[in-house]
Amino acid sequence: MSDQERTDELANRYGEALLPVFGTPQRVLARGEGVHVWDTDGKQYLDLLAGIAVNALGHAHPALLSAISKQAETLGHVSNFFASAPQIELAEKLLELSAAPAGSGVFFANSGTEANEAAFKIARRTGRPRILSLTDSFHGRTMGALALTSKEAYRTPFEPLPGGVEFVEAGDEQALAEALALGDVAAVFAEPIQGEAGVRALSHDYLRALRRLTREHGALLILDEVQTGIGRTGHWFAHQAVPDLQPDVMTLAKGLGGGFPIGAVVSFGTEVHDLLKPGQHGTTFGGNPVAAAAGLAVIGTILEDGLLTHVHDVGEELTRELLALGHPLIQEVRGSGLLLGIGLNAPIAPQLAAAALEAGFIVNAPNPSTLRLAPPLVITAAQLAAFTAALPALLEAAAPEGEN
Numbered sequence: 557m558s559d560q561e562r563t564d565e566l567a568n569r570y571g572e573a574l575l576p577v578f579g580t581p582q583r584v585l586a587r588g589e590g591v592h593v594w595d596t597d598g599k600q601y602l603d604l605l606a607g608i609a610v611n612a613l614g615h616a617h618p619a620l621l622s623a624i625s626k627q628a629e630t631l632g633h634v635s636n637f638f639a640s641a642p643q644i645e646l647a648e649k650l651l652e653l654s655a656a657p658a659g660s661g662v663f664f665a666n667s668g669t670e671a672n673e674a675a676f677k678i679a680r681r682t683g684r685p686r687i688l689s690l691t692d693s694f695h696g697r698t699m700g701a702l703a704l705t706s707k708e709a710y711r712t713p714f715e716p717l718p719g720g721v722e723f724v725e726a727g728d729e730q731a732l733a734e735a736l737a738l739g740d741v742a743a744v745f746a747e748p749i750q751g752e753a754g755v756r757a758l759s760h761d762y763l764r765a766l767r768r769l770t771r772e773h774g775a776l777l778i779l780d781e782v783q784t785g786i787g788r789t790g791h792w793f794a795h796q797a798v799p800d801l802q803p804d805v806m807t808l809a810k811g812l813g814g815g816f817p818i819g820a821v822v823s824f825g826t827e828v829h830d831l832l833k834p835g836q837h838g839t840t841f842g843g844n845p846v847a848a849a850a851g852l853a854v855i856g857t858i859l860e861d862g863l864l865t866h867v868h869d870v871g872e873e874l875t876r877e878l879l880a881l882g883h884p885l886i887q888e889v890r891g892s893g894l895l896l897g898i899g900l901n902a903p904i905a906p907q908l909a910a911a912a913l914e915a916g917f918i919v920n921a922p923n924p925s926t927l928r929l930a931p932p933l934v935i936t937a938a939q940l941a942a943f944t945a946a947l948p949a950l951l952e953a954a955a956p957e958g959e960n
């Protein structure tokens with residue numbers, strides 16, 4: 557069988573064997589190393605998406621491989637009837653990196669949606685009935701996380717969703733103040749940078765207003781850092797770009813395990829600590845030693861290799877170079893560190909992503925006019941420059957001159 561025949565055969569079997577929730581996969585991938593992946597035809601791609609902001613250390617990083625395999629050889633799974641050292645160490649590390657005060661604590665889950673589900677339950681336990689979330693938010697696909705997600709197309713087929721969630725306009729301080737003033741708000745959920753909405757950052761002023769107003773009204777500030785956390789923006793957590801901003805709860809997943817599934821909830825301070833009583837929440841896999849070892853390896857490598865500074869520097873350089881193209885279709889570059897959205901002047905992002913894939917670059921289009929880049933944190937400036945150099949031709953392929 558030729559590579560091409562083998563690929564076609566796998567694509568057919570995918571269609572026969574898997575539920576059609578994701579649409580047709582763009583390629584069947586066979587292996588990855590560093591910032592590159594190869595498909596089953598042997599074609600190489602520069603991975604500028606990293607499994608949607610997940611593969612923080614790229615593919616097959618030796619530190620991650622060694623941590624996972626050593627832990628699996630030693631002790632793989634124990635359930636939460638038992639504790640393990642990696643789980644405790646990772647919880648301590650997250651508390652340290654988030655500068656959490658005494659009385660803070662961590663709950664481990666297996667994904668972003670599960671982390672938000674736990675945060676939702678924490679919010680319910682305040683006894684207050686109302687929860688605020690922002691327009692254009694994305695918090696996951698389970699029923700609770702979906703109730704916090706604004707997109708109608710995701711919500712409508714599954715109604716009724718858990719109740720009590722109201723949406724306020726992202727970035728509108730007045731609307732937030734008015735909604736909180738009506739009283740009985742348990743929590744406000746927000747992403748510091750709305751990734752799925754097209755990499756739209758909340759302003760630092762608005763983040764400060766979120767903190768001030770929630771505190772004034774005794775509501776929790778719950779920051780969803782599932783996409784923005786663990787070094788993605790050049791800070792450990794995106795909210796740390798705002799001096800002294802501390803949420804009450806923060807959710808994490810994606811980059812935390814570097815590709816191994818893990819989610820986490822960090823609760824800040826003593827007041828939140830005991831909202832979930834023993835027995836009120838749980839998980840079989842959450843906090844398993846292998847996932848925790850993966851998280852420790854990711855964090856350890858970010859520290860040892862100075863990746864926060866690196867992400868900041870290469871992110872700024874990439875932004876500068878993209879803008880320096882001066883291309884008429886590029887309106888702006890949004891985001892921070894290595895979570896960037898190229899805002900386009902025409903709704904050609906899907907065609908652009910397809911042209912990029914043909915040319916050997918994996919990127920994605922979270923909406924019709926945004927190209928999202930979320931490469932491994934270890935990517936070099938030279939590797940990023942290869943994409944910038946290719947971009948004008950890709951834009952031409954996506955929107956031939958005169959057609960817009």
Ligand SMILES: *Cc1c(COP(=O)(O)O)cnc(C)c1O
Nearest residue numbers: 667668669694695696782783809
């Ligand atoms: C991806 C994402 C989620 C959902 O995470 P899953 O691991 O896919 O369940 C939640 N919130 C944000 C901000 C995300 O980017």
